[in-house]
Amino acid sequence: MKAIRNSKIVLVGAVLAVALAAPGARSADLLEKIKTARVFTVATEARFAPFEFVEDGKIVGYSADIMEEVMKAMPGVELKRLDLPWQGILPGLAASRFDYVVTSVTVTPERMKAYHLSAPIADATMAVLKRKGDAEITKPEAIAGKPVGSQAGSAQLAALEKFAGELKAGGKSEIAVSTYTDFSEAYADLGAGRISAVVNSLPNLLEAARQRPDVFEVVLPTFGQKTYFSWAGRNDADSASLNALIDAELVKLNKSGKLVELQKKWFGAPMELPESLPAAE
Secondary structure (H helix, E strand, O other): OHHHHHHHHHHHHHHHHHHHHHHHHOOOOHHHHHHHHOEEEEEEOOEEOOOEEEEOOEEEOHHHHHHHHHHHHOOOOEEEEEEOOHHHHHHHHHOOOOOEEEEEEEOOHHHHHHEEEOOOOEEOOEEEEEEOOOOOOOOHHHHOOOEEEEEOOOHHHHHHHHHHHHHHHOOOOOOEEEEEOOHHHHHHHHHHOOOOEEEEEHHHHHHHHHHOOOOEEEEEEEEOOOOEEEEEEEOOHHHHHHHHHHHHHHHHHHHHOHHHHHHHHHHOOOOOOOOOOOOOO
16 A cells, blocks of 8 residues: 555656646747747748849848848848749748748738738839830720730739729720749740730839830839738747747838838838738728
């Protein structure tokens, strides 16, 4: 009996020890893991100038400059950027192939529900790019009945398809939509005359026209509702502290005027941005 009582005491003691240790046994979250490993791995589509593009073998642009500021909040941590096709970036984030997305993610209600979208980094309202001197396209509605390109799997393509449906419902001719792996291919086809226009976000089209002013021209006004570019994290408890840190740094840069400074550098003009996104509908 004594042996049995002793074994019970040992068992109860072990259970108490485990119970007492449990609060301190919480596994490290994503931000803590990043700081421990000293590496922050993000995905980027480096074919989206002036936000992200490759120059002299290095990823540069508006987002790269913002990240240089954000990384000051993670001293001693190396930023590792993976250059990936857009179509694999959000699925790769969901599958935990990297920590975060630092590329221009157009805000949509669906994406807001599926991911944590950061504080806005830029205006993403849609516009039309045409060949310079094309007198047939003087407003966005004039792309009705013409071949128009955008990027496969993008919010810009979804906006083009919605706009095409609205024009058709209003009695306009159907738009022949062409899709591309990235926008550089669409711009090449536009310049060669294989399509009549490209739909993308206004800042990107302004950059395309700035780079080739003898070939391209932006059609104004913009169309569709006002929207923004953000970055993206996983919408789970493990990522919450990382998401909060990046959001706080972006808000700080917005309030301090640093974002405006970088917007003038990369876009030639400032953008008015809210500090947070409206709630998803």
